Amino acid sequence: MQDMMAIVEPLIPSLRRYARSLLRDQVSADDLVQDCLERVIGRWHQRRADGDARTWVFTILHNLAINRMRQTARRGVHVPVDDTSETAFATPPTQEDQLHHQAALTALAALPEDQRSVLLLIGVEDLSYAEAAAVLGVPLGTVMSRLSRARQRLAQLIEEGPARSATTGPGLRRVK
Amino acid sequence: MSRPISEDDLHAYVDGALSGARRADVEAYLERNPEVAEQYARFGRQRETLRAALGPIAAEPVPPQLNLAHLVAARRQSSWTAWRAAVAACLLLLVGGAGGWSLRSIGVEPGVGINALAQEASYAYAVFGQDKGRPVEINAADSTALVRWVENRLSRQISVPDLSQAGYRFMGGRVVATPNGAAGLLMYDDAQGARIAILMRPMMRDQNAPMAEHREGDVVGYAWADNGMGYSLVGGNSAASLLHPVADEARRQMRSRT
Numbered sequence: 001m002q003d004m005m006a007i008v009e010p011l012i013p014s015l016r017r018y019a020r021s022l023l024r025d026q027v028s029a030d031d032l033v034q035d036c037l038e039r040v041i042g043r044w045h046q047r048r049a050d051g052d053a054r055t056w057v058f059t060i061l062h063n064l065a066i067n068r069m070r071q072t073a074r075r076g077v078h079v080p081v082d083d084t085s086e087t088a089f090a091t092p093p094t095q096e097d098q099l100h101h102q103a104a105l106t107a108l109a110a111l112p113e114d115q116r117s118v119l120l121l122i123g124v125e126d127l128s129y130a131e132a133a134a135v136l137g138v139p140l141g142t143v144m145s146r147l148s149r150a151r152q153r154l155a156q157l158i159e160e161g162p163a164r165s166a167t168t169g170p171g172l173r174r175v176k
Numbered sequence: 177m178s179r180p181i182s183e184d185d186l187h188a189y190v191d192g193a194l195s196g197a198r199r200a201d202v203e204a205y206l207e208r209n210p211e212v213a214e215q216y217a218r219f220g221r222q223r224e225t226l227r228a229a230l231g232p233i234a235a236e237p238v239p240p241q242l243n244l245a246h247l248v249a250a251r252r253q254s255s256w257t258a259w260r261a262a263v264a265a266c267l268l269l270l271v272g273g274a275g276g277w278s279l280r281s282i283g284v285e286p287g288v289g290i291n292a293l294a295q296e297a298s299y300a301y302a303v304f305g306q307d308k309g310r311p312v313e314i315n316a317a318d319s320t321a322l323v324r325w326v327e328n329r330l331s332r333q334i335s336v337p338d339l340s341q342a343g344y345r346f347m348g349g350r351v352v353a354t355p356n357g358a359a360g361l362l363m364y365d366d367a368q369g370a371r372i373a374i375l376m377r378p379m380m381r382d383q384n385a386p387m388a389e390h391r392e393g394d395v396v397g398y399a400w401a402d403n404g405m406g407y408s409l410v411g412g413n414s415a416a417s418l419l420h421p422v423a424d425e426a427r428r429q430m431r432s433r434t
Contacts, residue, residue, distance in 0.1 A: 005244055005245065005248070008244060009244050012238050012242055012244070013233075013234035013235070013236070013238065014234055016233060016234065016236070016238070016242070017230055017233040017234045020233055021230055021233075030239060030241065030242060033242055034241055034242055034247070037242060037244060037247050038247060038251065041244075041247055041248055041251055042251065100225060101225060101228060101229035102229075104222065104225045104226055104229055105226075105229050105230075108226065119226070120226075120230075122191060123191065123223045123226055123227065124226055124227055124230050128193065129188075129193070144183075144184050144187065147187055148183055148187060151187070151190075151219045151222065154222055155218055155219070155222060158222070
């Protein structure tokens with residue numbers, strides 16, 4: 001358990017960020033990370049000794065997040081993008097880049113989930129392409145094509161501005 | 177000449193994932209292709225914007241619910257408690273089964289005396305003393321109903337000792353099953369939440385017995401019998417030295433009231 005603590009503890013901030021970037025809600029994201037950590041503790045002895053622990057932990061979290069998002073979609077609870085992004089992503093309001101960041105996050109939220117995961121794992125969490133492929137359970141070529149599409153789509157959405165991107169998000173529809 | 181620059185190389189350039197030599201090739205290529213260079217520079221800025229926007233989340237202090245040491249401890253505790261409860265349940269089954277079997281085959285009485293009572297109290301404490309959700313069936317607030325229930329099942333008068341002088345608050349209790357029929361179980365806890373319990377049932381043998389210490393694993397108890405009722409006051413190992421005077425006090429109060 002000592003080695004588990006030493007390896008997993010430094011990952012927690014990163015896990016929280018990935019979960020919140022996907023779910024866009026702090027409470028459910030932290031719940032998800034807690035689920036993930038409980039599984040990590042329970043299955044630590046089952047992981048492959050030659051495998052990378054960070055990839056393994058991210059795989060558990062990613063699968064939990066996908067399940068959670070599917071359940072939420074099935075229940076028909078749609079979170080309006082522009083209502084949550086400000087509270088879920090606590091960017092300090094004093095920053096000059098505030099609007100710039102907000103536009104990027106709104107555009108990110110409008111990406112399909114598979115493109116968003118690739119962009120976050122590689123661009124934000126610094127996983128290698130091979131590690132991202134392992135977490136997502138897809139071939140390396142799929143990771144590269146998703147990354148390419150994600151970057152082009154994100155650039156397009158940012159240029160179009162928040163007004164359009166907020167309404168074009170897949171599965172995101174405002175519920176009064 | 178090196179192999180041609182692919183789209184994958186360009187993304188790897190944006191992500192800083194290229195080796196030195198390949199990186200130089202890509203930089204030379206971008207110098208010759210300003211439009212491509214502009215597109216991938218935009219991807220690079222996009223990447224930096226997302227990192228900057230999401231960075232504060234990772235800089236937040238980790239909330240206590242995600243403290244790894246706590247999660248490990250909670251898991252240990254729950255598996256330990258479940259394991260103990262399972263062992264206690266198996267032992268109860270064994271005692272009941274073995275008792276019944278020996279009665280049937282050899283005609284010998286099952287354990288009925290003060291030692292059997294001591295064991296029953298230890299098992300009951302191992303199960304209910306650890307129970308986080310519902311340690312008692314009836315709360316102290318309804319102690320009249322609790323006393324009526326136990327008296328009905330035991331066909332005896334009972335009383336609930338007040339152990340607050342010793343630092344134990346009455347929580348409530350329940351009727352529990354033993355190989356010798358129903359027994360009453362009264363539960364108490366101290367300011368730190370450490371629990372003790374008193375098990376009581378009518379005695380067929382050892383109707384009067386002096387107080388004696390007993391131990392079953394982590395559970396320590398003091399058992400005695402007065403006028404056909406047997407009692408055992410049980411608690412965790414850590415409180416062992418404190419239990420004897422508490423048991424004396426409980427016996428004194430019950431003698432004066434019944």
